[in-house]
Amino acid sequence: MSVLDLARPEIRTLQPYSSARMEAGGGQIMLNANESAWQPVGDMGLGCNRYPDPQPAALVQALAQLYGVKHEQLWVGRGSDEAIDLLVRAFCRAGADAILIQPPTFGMYAVSARIQNAAVIEVPLKADFSVDAQALLAAVTPAVKLIFLCTPNNPSGRSIPRADIEHLAAQLAGRALVVVDEAYVEFSDQPSVANLIDRYENLAVLRTLSKAWALAGARIGSLLAHPDVIALIRRIMPPYPLPLPCVAAALAELAPAGQATARENVAIVREQRAIMRSALTRIPGVREVMPSDANFLAVRFDDAGTVYQRLLQAGIVVRDIRRYRQLEDALRITMGTPEENARVLTVLSEARA
Known part of the structure; x- marks a missing residue:
């Protein structure tokens, strides 16, 4: 079974919007996107009169190297919030499918689901804020397409052991996509589980430059997942999700200094x-x-x-x-x-x- 079998069938067959930047590369005279020919005041060479690359190659390469994945396993957008929203829209049919969360946890999982009219199934964390893996697995129904695991957890700060995440991914293969939100992993002794993506195609990881990398105002977040999942997300992403100044800020932060x-x-x-x-x-x-x-x-x-x-x-x-x-x-x-x-x-x- 392919991980894409979990996604909405109409999204799998959707003809994505083809922007001017997707249809053609650069040229000396750019007259294909109805842009202004003049750079704005204060542009400082960024070229903000032109639409940006939907997935800037230099940024994708830098992030893939940072996170230890292949470039085809990475999508970059406006913070983890956008990745959460696109995952819910790609995998959950309105009024039919569901996500599973473990409260207390980051609130945007449930918000994104409810905007999509997807159900939210809750399996509360234990009294010590650890994940109850047995209860979680017992709560998974055929309607559940996404399971969000926040580690370290927000707002408790507790991490989920790597062995527990791997156990859940193995048990849920072919049943649900396990999405591990690692927004705070840089502050933890526990390493990322991104290196498990090659082993479990139903495992996805969220990363961000908002916390440890001091770029909350630039809104740069990444989804790490099987190439088929990344290709699916690219079908439904906005035409130009990343502003040029934000890309420049991210590349500066990811440089050696x-x-x-x-x-x-x-x-x-x-x-x-x-x-x-x-x-x-x-x-x-x-x-x-x-x-x-x-x-x-x-x-x-x-x-x-x-x-x-x-x-x-x-x-x-x-x-x-x-x-x-x-x-x-x-x-x-x-x-x-x-x-x-x-x-x-x-x-x-x-x-x-």
């Missing part, structure tokens, strides 16, 4: 995460600082609402995650600079003085 800086910053975050976890446990009113493999800490408080407001009054914005199941007393604190983190500790300590 950019990679070196990013890795230095990741090391600082990991160090600060340990410092903050230790310090927060000693502050009165803190019930628990949950272990995290991401660039944030989920912290339980005696009175999370009051703590949130005190931090806000001090000009510090953290994430209120009390709406999530099992986290009704928690706030999520992203690791900032050492100075910013020290300020958080000062405000929390002063509030209890």
Whole structure:
């Protein structure tokens, strides 16, 4: 059975839109796309008067090398959010198919499904925020086409063991596409599962440059998957998903100097995460600082609402995650600079003085 048998049949046979950039390569005089012949003010040589390559070869090559996959196993778009949305649209028939998630988890999986009118089946994480693999497998029905696994999990910060992911991919072969969201994997000791794609054609991986690579504003995310899945996504992607300035920013960050800086910053975050976890446990009113493999800490408080407001009054914005199941007393604190983190500790300590 091909992984494409899980996709919507009408998408498999869809005649994709053919943009001007897809139909022809470059030339000396470009008169095929109804573009302006003049570069805009402040263009700085980017050529923003021209439509960009739908899948810029240099960026695809750089990301494929970074993630250790072949270029035909990678699609790049506007953040992981766009990849999630396109996967749901490609695999889930409105009113008929479903996705499976493990709350508490990243909210866009369910949002994308509901926009598509696909059902959302929930198998809650265990009390320690680990995945209940047995319950997950038992909940999979023929309607389930996509299973989203977030590791490290947002908002808890806990990772899913590689062995569990491989077990689920093997058990669900021919039944569902297992989508592993690794937005925070650079901050974890656990390596990516991207090297399992060749072994399991029903395994896909989401990666992003928004977190460890400091490009949240550029919106560059990747889908790593079997070439047939990538080709399917390319059928339904927008004609020109990647703005030229964003591509330029990504290529600069992925150059040797950019990679070196990013890795230095990741090391600082990991160090600060340990410092903050230790310090927060000693502050009165803190019930628990949950272990995290991401660039944030989920912290339980005696009175999370009051703590949130005190931090806000001090000009510090953290994430209120009390709406999530099992986290009704928690706030999520992203690791900032050492100075910013020290300020958080000062405000929390002063509030209890």
